[in-house]
Amino acid sequence: MSFDKNKLLTTKETAKLLSLGSTTAVLHLIKKKALPNAYKQDSAWKIPLNDIKNILDKRKNSIDTKEAMEILRYNNTTSIIDLINLSIFPNAFKLNGKWRIPLSDIENYKSKSFQSLSTTEAAIELGLSSNAAVSELIRRNIFPNVFKFQGKWRIPRSDFDEYKKIYYDNDYLSIDKIMIILKKSRSAILSYIHAGVFPKSLKLNGSWRVHKDDLKNFESHLVKKKNALKMQRSKYNSNKRIKLNDDPLVKDYLSAKDISDNLNISRYEVHKLFKDNTFNQSMKYGNQWWVPIKEYEKYLIYRKKIELDIENSLTVKEAAKKLGYKNSANIVELINSYNQFPHSFKHNNTWYIPKKEIEEFQMKKVSKNRKIDYTPSVAAKELKEFVDNFDTKIELTETKKLFKQYCSQQINKIKGSNRYVRDRILLYKRFYKKIVSNMNNEIFLLSTEEINSFFQDSSSFKKGEKKILILFLKYVYNQKAIDPEIEFSLLSNGFREKTKELYSPEVFFEIYQYVKNVNIHIPSSVNNRSYANMWVYTILLMTDFIRGQDLILKTPNINLQHLDIDDLKWFNDNHLTDFQIESVIKQLYIHYRHQRSNKTDELLTFIVSPDLKEPLAYGLVISELHRRSVESGLILNTFTEGKYNNIRTEGKISHKRFFDKLDNKYDFLFSSRKMNNTVATYLFYSIAEEDGEDSDLALHLTQVSRSHNRGDSTRRYIQATNKDGSINRVAYNLFKRGHFGWLYNYLIIYLNHLDHVHHTLEDRTRLIENVRDNVSPSHLENLAEFTLNITLPSNESNQNIESFLEEMYNKRKNLVSKLQGYTKSEIQEILVKLSRGNLPSKNENAQCLISPSCINPQLTNCFSCEYVIPNNLILIQLNEEMLRLIKRLKEEENHLLMKRETKFLLHTLFVWKEARLAFGNEVVNTYIPSQKMWDEINKISHKLKLE
Template sequence: MVGDKITAGQKELVSDFIKYCDSLNNITRTTNIAVSRLSSKTNSKEDSIYTPEIYLAYINEIMNIERLTPLAIRVQSIANTWLYIIMHLSDLWRSSSIIDDLPIIEIEEINITSFSWFKNNTLSIDQAQIIVNQVQLKVKNSIASKNKAVLYFHVIPELAVPFATAAVLCELHRRQKEQKLLLHTLRSGLVKKVRDKFFSRHDLSNSFQSIKMNRSTSTYLFYSVLEEDGPDSDIALELTSMLRSHKKLTSTEIYLNNTNKDGSINRVSINVFRRGHFGWLFNYIVSMASETSPTSHRLEQKTLQIEELRRRLKPYEIEAWGKFITEKKERDRSVIAELSAMPQEYFKQLVKKILLGKMPSRQENGQCLVHPKCSFTNKLKCMDCKYFIPQSYMLIEAVEELKRISLSLENSKYDAIRERDSKLFLYIFILFNEAYQALGKEYVDSFLAKEEFTRIVKKTSEFLKLPVQ
């Protein structure tokens, strides 16, 4: 028999037989016999991942809403396939988890209850983000079916509309046929007949493999981290381990391929590393983690950038704001002073913990620089804390808080309450401006339209009460 044609099960039988013979003859081996279930092809970069060109071709396929929407309306399996492929390009879930664990969609939230809506309409960014946020909340703390690890869900802004469109169409089909699973037609896997109908290119249909696509997404995620945040493969490895819901790093290494900056793998022009953390503090920590030799010059440059950001944030020439901005600047400087003596390894470990969600703030959808030793235990909110690192879904709560405080300032008769709420209002204002810079106006608009944000700020400004310098 040729070795490569022996199945893993047959190899294990041979291994067991050898161990049995050894026991009969009192033979003790210095090396244990172990059977690897990994295919020899795993070591071949060309065979184990898609080329950047092919990977981008898959991205372009799933983003072709104009072509896919009418097909997905007519055929349920096309709608299911569309969502299934998007999940492979956005998250690192196993095939079984995509099919079994994606939640049903509450389409009433965006007032779409029939296929006819799509004849003359397409989803807006706002509608798409509502669906994405809904799934994110439903999936939160869900458990992967294979190894019972927590599933992590995130859709990058570029894929929000395709994801939501496919998800809504899948839900309409599911309701029409009174089925339990959102991806009902894929219970037996993605068959070739359906793939051929879905893909516009036969080579993409013939070459699609779930595990290979997961390896590819892991690899390009890995490479993106290296390119953008410096030569720090440990961070990338642990991040992809989290996304893949593996509990041990060794199992993640199967899915990662070595990458070099000499052009062996070209960068994929989509940022799958954008996990949603933002703000000057997070940017500072990441930059310090990736510096080969952090210097006082670099620290001084960062301080100047923060000062410039503070100056740009002052929206109106109101004298009372001056003291607040000065205090905010000094507060930020104090955090930098605390961190300035730390070695680079400290920042690397800090980034890992933040990306893995191991430093949760008391308020949801954020991380705390000093977790678990909260410095302000009497506070109910973290948005105005100097150690707080927000994540994009924090904007859901920030919108509600902005509206609540605006109403409180407008109606309150007590100076002490107005002064307290004024400071919190300005911190939320800064949080939104940092979100606009990091995530983009279109993305932030899906939580609160910029026009509405501006209207609230203008209306509230006359009620702000801050001590004048």
């Protein structure tokens, strides 16, 4: 593409050229000065084409953090952001709020990893027995350009060769040789090294070495100092104090004035040195203070050390700025209360902290915050090393081998958080330690009595370890083809099923109303990330059936690009529009479509109550802005802690403060598990009523929503309680599914008619009336409302529209007749299959009543089929299909083909109408912009063929 650098574009043209979704994104780029030469002309922005070319060039020659993560084989984008913060990618930049990394930086980083050595390789080259000594050299910054690649230290070959050259250099002398040359003690030499007198000195394999140049300079310095002192005495002799200098008592002393002249400091500063007892051996003689020359020499060494220390240190104010603390008081607290900087010192009432200690503290801070991705492969390696290094008797060699095989198999099946995987590995370690300590023979050779002793109450094996023993025994016997005399089990001890606690309908309703109060929660959420996270978490628990752990790990980060919100201050004067709310919630719907539970690997079912959409959207947007400010990987990251990402599903103290403003007349205490149980129970009763008291179907639908794979697992979440109107009313809004359309509604109502269920809720009554209308010719005629919005040619006949509607009605009427012949169990089976997604259609987000059969195999989608049962996410595909048909009609000239495309378009318009009736115009407008769509339809109205 050739660019005219003088050409000017509008914001709309710029958005199109940069593939941005709206002009708002362009305004954001202008605000961030990414388009530096943009200017306003007659209240409209003008953007030079050259500015856009610069952005395109940057984008073309760079990648985002996710792509960098995949190229460099990291497990998350947080590692890439850490590298950016450490200036590993020096040319990284932000574009539209997201990091971009030049490909040249990536290549440099990758090439470094191949022109470098590991700590093990470095140790081998230096002839060291282990890499621990090399790690110590890294800690002491001997290799200035050392870096980490895939979590391990790499030493650049140039750094290593430089060190190696010094390592074998004969110009470096040991302390023992220096002691002989200078006739000084070891402690004196070490004090000189620490004072910086020998700046080229270095420590090799734990021993200090001093360069010959430093020694030569030091000897020269001693000679000069000696001559200077002689000259100083000569000066004294020519002064009025000749008599005093002749006095043997001050022959080897310097006066306060001598020190003042020599150091070029005021007499006041000299007297302060005396006052502070800097010179312990000073004396007052002849109305003057005198200091022994030897003590003065020591002071000069100390003074030089202080000057060097200050040069290599930062003040507390400078340290606070570097470490990101608000003020210097935080640093002073780290010094005094936590001893974080052991070599910090005070000079002239000012604290100084060595730069090296600040860097070490910074690295510790980064290391502490860096999470360990405790994958099954990491866990397996750790457990294998433990078993291999454990002192196992030679008689148990086969048992050891079998246990490693068994663990390898089990670890591959583990699902869950880092913390859960870590806990399982620790349990396997404890079990192995106990089993091999309590056996003197291979496990498959033990008698039934010996094994049974492990299960007794007096046994040292705990319940979890006994469970592993049962599974391990089964594995061993299977591998050895042994048929055991008995099957070992814990059932004889009996299981006591825990009673599942629930929140009463009154408490549940109180919390439900509390989380909806956006005016209370917005200010606190803006000021506190934990508060905002707890708002989101509580709403999701109250409206969904996803475990707390899955919510924390799988709630997606929110794309704010099209919302035009980039700062928490936005909420001081603004409110989310309905369109913005729906845009946020839509992201959750789309994200959870293919997410699976960590515990059961079942697909998660995401549902949100309509009246909780607004508070949830506010909480998510605010949490996302907090997440970006700290560059965290998870939007709900405040619920994790430690390097293994331990998940606190019950929340921390900071989270519990979310409920401080609650009028807590029922003594509410937050529990994520209790909330899960409560919502699942209310779902059960809501569906039981919806289903005509059929508890089997209710249990199954609850099971699907809870992402369980067995019915008995679900029963543990259903706690008996009185079924009354309050539960019904509290639960009613929780369980509106994403399915819509006349056929889905008819199935539910027809099932209720079979049981003659009496509905008391006004909403239920209206639903029945709507469904009855929905299968009548009068309701079908509402489709004509669409055609009234289209500017049709005058010669088009209403008779043609009526004919089309009559055809649709007849198809529906025939289908209703068929359904009336279904039994209650057949309708139930259809609803169960729908709830599990077992009736697939050609459209991803729709199901088919007669699946896997198809009455229209020649069609590529199901929009025109009377057997289709759509889901709200089909609106994404519907928007694409409508635009495709409009484009075809624009380009088509063949009369027959235009007639066919017109018919398909009218079917899509009908589905659009049903969606608007089911969800409301504002919700559907998020997926299909109404005004924009009608503008497009009007453009091809003259081509619609309805005859």
